[in-house]
Amino acid sequence: MGIEDKANNKFQDATGNAKEKVGEAVGNDDLKNEGKGDQLGAAVKDGAEKVKDAARNIGNKLKG
Template identity: 80%
Template sequence: MGIEDKAENKAQDASGTAKEKVGQAVGNDDLKNEGKADQVSAAFKDGAEKVKDAARNIGDKFTK
């Protein structure tokens, strides 16, 4: 996983957490749900990057 991707995913997760908490504090369900969606999206991207890294590592073992 590239450093940029990792940082982008962390930023999206943090932003989602903030949106969720603000939405909850002000009673805005749309903002709260948008924050949750951002967090899920960041987690999905992070998982996909980890799968790509694992596949790359397996490929490297076969080529060496």
């Protein structure tokens, strides 16, 4: 996983967390749920990148 991808995922997760907290504080369920969705999206992308990295590492071990 590239550094830029990691940074983007962390930013999306942090932004989602902030939206969720603000939504809770002001009683805005739409904003709260949007924040949860942002966090979930970041987690899914992070997981997919980890799978790609693991597959690449296995491929490299089989070659070398």
